[in-house]
Amino acid sequence: MKRNKKACNADHRKLGELLDLFSFHDIAPAMVFWHPKGMIIINELRNYIRELQKERGYLETATPLLVKKELYKISGHWEHYQENIWSLKIENQAFALKPMSCPETVYIYASKIRSYKDLPLRFSEFGYVHRREKSGVLTGLFRVYGFIQDDAHIFCRPDQIFTEINNVLKLLTKIHKTFNLKTSFALATKPSKAMGDLKLWKKAENSLEFALKKRKLRYETRPKDGAFYGPKIDVDVEDSLGRKWTLATIQLDFQIPSKFNLFYIDQKGKKQEPVIIHRSSIGSFERFIGILLEHYNGSLPFWLSPVQIWIIPIGKQHTKYAQDAMKKFIKNNYRCELKDTNETMSKKIREGEIQKIPYLLVLGDKEINTQTVRIRQRGKGDIGAINIEKFIAKIKTDADNKRF
Ligand SMILES: [Zn+2]
Known part of the structure; x- marks a missing residue:
């Protein structure tokens, strides 16, 4: 070959x-x-x-x-x-x-x-x-x-x-x-x-x-x-x-x-x-x-991706909100990881991109106040902030995420 x-x-x-x-x-x-x-x-x-x-x-x-x-x-x-x-x-x-x-x-x-x-x-x-x-x-x-x-x-x-x-x-x-x-x-x-x-x-x-x-x-x-x-x-x-x-x-x-x-x-x-x-x-x-x-050069379809979502709280004070968000994704059967380590935000995002994670969710004061998550989608970049329930409904219906 x-x-x-x-x-x-x-x-x-x-x-x-x-x-x-x-x-x-x-x-x-x-x-x-x-x-x-x-x-x-x-x-x-x-x-x-x-x-x-x-x-x-x-x-x-x-x-x-x-x-x-x-x-x-x-x-x-x-x-x-x-x-x-x-x-x-x-x-x-x-x-x-x-x-x-x-x-x-x-x-x-x-x-x-x-x-x-x-x-x-x-x-x-x-x-x-x-x-x-x-x-x-x-x-x-x-x-x-x-x-x-x-x-x-x-x-x-x-x-x-x-x-x-x-x-x-x-x-x-x-x-x-x-x-x-x-x-x-x-x-x-x-x-x-x-x-x-x-x-x-x-x-x-x-x-x-x-x-x-x-x-x-x-x-x-x-x-x-x-x-x-x-x-x-x-x-x-x-x-x-x-x-x-x-x-x-x-x-x-x-x-x-x-x-x-x-x-x-x-x-x-x-x-x-x-x-x-x-x-x-x-x-x-x-x-x-x-x-x-x-x-796929490592970017497996959403349903096959071993980790589908990373949740990245901006500071320590945002961890509780991030944990609550994570519970919602797990309850809906999504494979999700919490990235609350001490590295900088840009380093975590870069790492998430290298790891080909389909969705990186960033959470800070603004997101807590509006009960949203800020989304970076694989291959598309920042697609804005969205309410968690609405986001779950979106990933459920998104044609790219479906198997058949
Ligand atoms: Zn046979």
């Missing part, structure tokens, strides 16, 4: 340190230590995706981090993907840290008999996964050994493939639009190292292509770039620095259902094999946060 000058200025590793979001330590190479402020970003993102998924009938699951290696032998991951799997021996049993959640999710599907009426079943998981990467390619949050994956598996009947893929395409476009990321699509076809028969591959590739065409989406074809168990649609986004990222994928899978003998009972009472659609929307949380930090 070419990193132009603008991108270098917005290096997410520097921003992460400046904004106190995360750190890396030799004691756990290529793994992120998330600080409290970084965790706020993760949780806000997770809640956002969770809400959208809930409206669309997804059910959340969680599967173990550590499983017996034989799981990946059945799924085919051991044969095709073992160089990326961390494995270890415990009491002479071979275990692996899961590199993805799919094969384990299969056990939830198979935990009871499913009828054609139960499908589609949309399982989602914010799974913590580990993958081995060559150490030379590890760069900050962009490539780490352990990360949270925004993942979902849709178990459906063959006649439901188109509707499900169509809905996934709509959902992903919506999510990427929230962050002003331009979305584009690519169809990745059968790689040379793949499992399953050619006819199934063709069928799966055709289904994906059909959905892209029906939605009138422009796409390119990436020959031989599919996963070993099925073709995929790569969903790429373009950030504010003009860089392209493959953020999400939609994969059609006829192989894992057959490897694990999955079935549902059809209208005639016969066993039929379901299809699995694997999909992510932002991929790895770590990588996505790295992209967002550079895309």
Whole structure:
């Protein structure tokens, strides 16, 4: 990846340190230590995706981090993907840290008999996964050994493939639009190292292509770039620095259902094999946060900002008023900090700007007398004094502050 000058200025590793979001330590190479402020970003993102998924009938699951290696032998991951799997021996049993959640999710599907009426079943998981990467390619949050994956598996009947893929395409476009990321699509076809028969591959590739065409989406074809168990649609986004990222994928899978003998009972009472659609929307949380930090140059949208408001009393005699104001913001679920340290006002404002705080509120005698707060808005400067309740109503309705 070419990193132009603008991108270098917005290096997410520097921003992460400046904004106190995360750190890396030799004691756990290529793994992120998330600080409290970084965790706020993760949780806000997770809640956002969770809400959208809930409206669309997804059910959340969680599967173990550590499983017996034989799981990946059945799924085919051991044969095709073992160089990326961390494995270890415990009491002479071979275990692996899961590199993805799919094969384990299969056990939830198979935990009871499913009828054609139960499908589609949309399982989602914010799974913590580990993958081995060559150490030379590890760069900050962009490539780490352990990360949270925004993942979902849709178990459906063959006649439901188109509707499900169509809905996934709509959902992903919506999510990427929230962050002003331009979305584009690519169809990745059968790689040379793949499992399953050619006819199934063709069928799966055709289904994906059909959905892209029906939605009138422009796409390119990436020959031989599919996963070993099925073709995929790569969903790429373009950030504010003009860089392209493959953020999400939609994969059609006829192989894992057959490897694990999955079935549902059809209208005639016969066993039929379901299809699995694997999909992510932002991929790895770590990588996505790295992209967002550079895309926004650290000025994250209001709803994602770890600290949204600083309250700065001018003198000691204004602290009580500042504390009362702070209580009102906290009561309304805003993340707010009181800056009543001894530094000069101009130093605090400069620091607030460096910290990319969306709103800096300054309070003194004048504000107490008029029951107002003086506001400095990120990117706009001083926007005047306003009554606290009115200001709370303003930040609630301001379009820039909304998620979607
Ligand atoms: Zn999967």
